[in-house]
Amino acid sequence: MANAQPPGGGASDPRPGRSPFQALIYWTLVLSVWALIFVVAFFAVFSVDLPDTSKLYEVKRQPSVSYLDRSGGLVAVRGSQYAPPVDLDKLPPYVPKAFVAIEDRWFYWHLGFNPWGIARSQMYDWTHRGGGPLRGGSTITQQLARNLFLTPNQTYRRKAQELILAVWLEAKFSKKQILELYLNRVYFGAGAYGIEAASQRYFGKPASQLTLGESALLAGLMKGPSRYSPVAATDRAARRATIVLDEMVRIHAITPAQREQAFATKVRVNPVLANQRAQYFTDWVDDQVRQLVGEPTEDLVVETTLDLPLQASAEQAVQAGVAGAKAQGVQQAALVSLDGEGRIRAYVGGINYLQSQFDRVTQARRQAGSSFKPFVYLTAMEAGRTPDTPVVDEPITIGKWTPRNYTGKYLGPITLEIGLKESINTVAARLANEVGTANVAATARRLGISSPIQVDPSMALGAVEVSPLEMAQAYAPFSNGGVFAKGYGIERIRTASGRVLYDHGVGPAQRRAVIGQPALSYMIRMMRQVIASGTGTRAAVKGYDLAGKTGTTSDYRDAWFIGYTGGFTTAVWVGKDDNTPMRKVTGGGPPAAIWHDYMTQALPRLNVQPIPGADFAPPPAEPADALGALISGVNDLLHGDHETDAPPPSADEAPH
Numbered sequence: 001m002a003n004a005q006p007p008g009g010g011a012s013d014p015r016p017g018r019s020p021f022q023a024l025i026y027w028t029l030v031l032s033v034w035a036l037i038f039v040v041a042f043f044a045v046f047s048v049d050l051p052d053t054s055k056l057y058e059v060k061r062q063p064s065v066s067y068l069d070r071s072g073g074l075v076a077v078r079g080s081q082y083a084p085p086v087d088l089d090k091l092p093p094y095v096p097k098a099f100v101a102i103e104d105r106w107f108y109w110h111l112g113f114n115p116w117g118i119a120r121s122q123m124y125d126w127t128h129r130g131g132g133p134l135r136g137g138s139t140i141t142q143q144l145a146r147n148l149f150l151t152p153n154q155t156y157r158r159k160a161q162e163l164i165l166a167v168w169l170e171a172k173f174s175k176k177q178i179l180e181l182y183l184n185r186v187y188f189g190a191g192a193y194g195i196e197a198a199s200q201r202y203f204g205k206p207a208s209q210l211t212l213g214e215s216a217l218l219a220g221l222m223k224g225p226s227r228y229s230p231v232a233a234t235d236r237a238a239r240r241a242t243i244v245l246d247e248m249v250r251i252h253a254i255t256p257a258q259r260e261q262a263f264a265t266k267v268r269v270n271p272v273l274a275n276q277r278a279q280y281f282t283d284w285v286d287d288q289v290r291q292l293v294g295e296p297t298e299d300l301v302v303e304t305t306l307d308l309p310l311q312a313s314a315e316q317a318v319q320a321g322v323a324g325a326k327a328q329g330v331q332q333a334a335l336v337s338l339d340g341e342g343r344i345r346a347y348v349g350g351i352n353y354l355q356s357q358f359d360r361v362t363q364a365r366r367q368a369g370s371s372f373k374p375f376v377y378l379t380a381m382e383a384g385r386t387p388d389t390p391v392v393d394e395p396i397t398i399g400k401w402t403p404r405n406y407t408g409k410y411l412g413p414i415t416l417e418i419g420l421k422e423s424i425n426t427v428a429a430r431l432a433n434e435v436g437t438a439n440v441a442a443t444a445r446r447l448g449i450s451s452p453i454q455v456d457p458s459m460a461l462g463a464v465e466v467s468p469l470e471m472a473q474a475y476a477p478f479s480n481g482g483v484f485a486k487g488y489g490i491e492r493i494r495t496a497s498g499r500v501l502y503d504h505g506v507g508p509a510q511r512r513a514v515i516g517q518p519a520l521s522y523m524i525r526m527m528r529q530v531i532a533s534g535t536g537t538r539a540a541v542k543g544y545d546l547a548g549k550t551g552t553t554s555d556y557r558d559a560w561f562i563g564y565t566g567g568f569t570t571a572v573w574v575g576k577d578d579n580t581p582m583r584k585v586t587g588g589g590p591p592a593a594i595w596h597d598y599m600t601q602a603l604p605r606l607n608v609q610p611i612p613g614a615d616f617a618p619p620p621a622e623p624a625d626a627l628g629a630l631i632s633g634v635n636d637l638l639h640g641d642h643e644t645d646a647p648p649p650s651a652d653e654a655p656h
Contacts, residue, residue: 063297065077066302070304083200091183100253101251105251112167113141141182143222144186184196189229203269203270204270212265216248223240230267280357292493301495303491305344307605310345317601318333320597321574321590325589325593332350333360334349334360338472340485349361349362366575367465367557368464369560370425370551371471372462372551375444380431382443386416387526390414392412393413396429406552416526420526437460444474473485478515479568482513482520483513491504531546531563536549550587552585561592561594565608566609570602
C-alpha cells in the first residue's frame with residue numbers, strides 16, 4: 001500500500017478532453033495564425049513590384065485631335081478625350097446606381113473584394129482551362145485599381161496585385177470617393193475616359209443631364225466598350241442596357257415604372273459620332289497630321305476643306321446608287337469632289353465604314369477604262385489636232401493587239417469629237433499610237449496621275465491602275481482654266497489654345513498652268529458633248545455647264561464617271577473589292593447616276609460659274625462637203641431616235 005498513488009495522480013491517467021467551446025477557440029487561433037502567415041506571405045510575394053501609388057491623380061493620355069469642316073462644324077474627334085472630374089453629388093442619382101447594379105451590387109458592403117465573386121470566377125476558370133482569358137469577378141474597387149495602376153493582362157499575378165491595391169484603396173478612401181474616381185477615370189470607348197467625356201462624346205450633353213436610359217447604355221459599356229457601343233452595335237447595346245435596367249429594379253435602385261419610362265424615352269446618339277462614313281476622310285487626314293507636325297503633345301484642332309452638307313449628299317447618293325444597282329452586281333463605290341484649287345469638299349471611301357475601313361478613294365487602285373481617254377485626246381490636241389479632225393472608225397491592229405468597240409460595229413469616217421463622246425475604242429487606240437503612248441503618259445502625269453503608267457498600246461483604253469482621287473485631280477485642270485490642282489484636305493492645324501502649327505495657305509502660290517489654249521477649249525467642247533449627247537447623258541443636270549467622261553473596264557470589273565463644271569470636279573467609281581466582274585455595268589450607268597444625284601444637290605450650294613477657257617478656240621475649219629454630209633448622217637444614225645430620258649448604250653470598253 002506504500003506504493004499506492006493518490007487518486008488522479010497516475011502518470012498513465014488520460015488528460016481531460018477540450019470542451020467544444022475550447023476546441024472552437026483553439027482551432028480559430030490556429031487558423032488565424034496560418035491565415036496571418038498566408039496574408040503576410042501573399043503581400044510579401046505580390047507587393048514586390050507594385051506600381052507607385054503616389055501618382056494617383058496624374059492623368060496620362062494621348063492628346064485629342066478635333067477635325068472641323070470648312071465652316072467650323074465638327075467632323076470627328078480622334079485620340080483620347082478627358083473632361084474635368086464630375087462631382088458625384090451633381091449627377092442624377094440613377095447614374096452611379098446603374099454602375100453599381102450591373103458591375104458590383106455589393107459595393108457598399110465589401111472591403112475591396114468580393115470572396116464569393118472570386119470563388120465563382122475561379123470555378124469558371126478551372127472548368128474552362130485553355131478556353132480563353134480568365135473570367136472577371138472584380139469589384140468596382142478592383143476595376144479602379146486596375147485602371148489606375150495595372151495593365152489589363154489576364155494573369156493570376158495581376159489579379160493578386162489588383163486585390164492588394166483594392167484593399168489599399170478601401171483603407172484610404174471612402175466609398176463615395178472610390179465610386180467618384182471610378183466614374184471619372186474608366187474607359188467608355190470611342191476615345192472617351194470618364195463619365196463626363198463619355199456623355200459629351202456619345203450624347204453631346206454634360207453628364208449632369210443624362211437620362212436613365214442613357215445612363216444604362218453607358219453602364220452597359222463596361223462589359224466591352226467596342227462590343228456594346230451604341231454606335232457600332234446598336235441592338236447589342238440596347239439589350240445590354242435592358243439588363244442594366246432590370247438589375248436596377250432587382251436591387252430597388254429604380255421602380256418598374258421608371259424602367260418602363262426609360263424604355264419609352266428615345267435615346268439619340270451624337271450624330272457626329274454616329275456618322276462613321278465621314279471617318280474615311282478623317283483617317284486620310286489623320287495620317288497627314290503626324291507627317292506635318294509630328295506626334296501631338298497637346299490637344300489639336302485641324303481645320304479641313306470638307307463641306308459637311310456636301311458630304312451628306314455624297315454619302316446618300318453613294319448608298320442609294322449602290323443599293324439600286326445591287327442586282328447588277330455593284331457592291332462598292334467611292335466618290336471624291338474637289339474645287340478648282342484642289343480643296344476636297346466631299347470624300348466617300350465606301351458604303352459603310354463600320355463594315356470596312358478600306359478607303360477606296362486613295363487606297364484602291366483600279367483600271368481607269370475609257371475615263372483615261374481624255375489624256376489621249378489632250379495629247380493629240382496639243383499636237384495640232386482639233387475636234388473636227390477627221391478619223392476613220394475601222395478595225396486596227398497595233399503589234400499583236402487588236403482593240404474592238406463595245407458595239408462590235410464600226411462607223412467609218414467620223415471626227416475626233418464623235419470618237420470621244422461615243423468612246424470609240426479604235427479611234428483612241430489609233431490616236432495614242434500616232435502621238436506616242438509615252439507622250440500620253442507624260443500628259444497624264446502632268447495633270448496629276450501619280451501611279452505608274454505602262455506605255456503598252458492598251459493604255460489608250462485605260463489599262464492603267466489609278467485611284468479616284470488621282471482621277472479627280474487630273475480632271476481638275478479641265479474645270480479651272482488649265483491649272484494644276486493637287487487634292488488636299490487640311491487648311492490649318494492649331495493647338496487648342498490657338499497657336500498655328502501649319503497653314504496650307506502660307507508660302508508661295510503653287511498654281512501652274514498644265515493645259516494651254518486652244519487645247520483646253522477643244523477638250524471642254526468635246527467633253528461637254530459626252531454629257532449632252534454621248535455616253536454620259538445620264539449625268540446631265542439641267543441648267544448647268546457640265547462636261548465629263550465615262551469609263552468601263554474589260555469584263556465590267558470597274559465603272560467610272562468623272563465630270564466637272566466651272567471650278568468643281570467629282571469622280572465616281574463602282575465595282576467589287578475582289579475585282580470580279582459586275583453584270584454589264586458601264587460608266588454611263590450607276591456611276592453616272594450617282595454623279596447626277598449628288599451633283600443635283602451640290603450644284604445649287606456651290607453657286608458655280610460656266611467652265612472657264614471654253615470660249616477661247618478659234619472657229620473650226622469647215623469640213624469638206626462630202627465628209628460633212630457623212631458625219632451628219634452618222635450623228636442622225638447614232639442619236640436621232642433616242643429617248644430624251646433614256647441614255648444610249650455605253651460605248652466604253654477597255655481591251656480584253
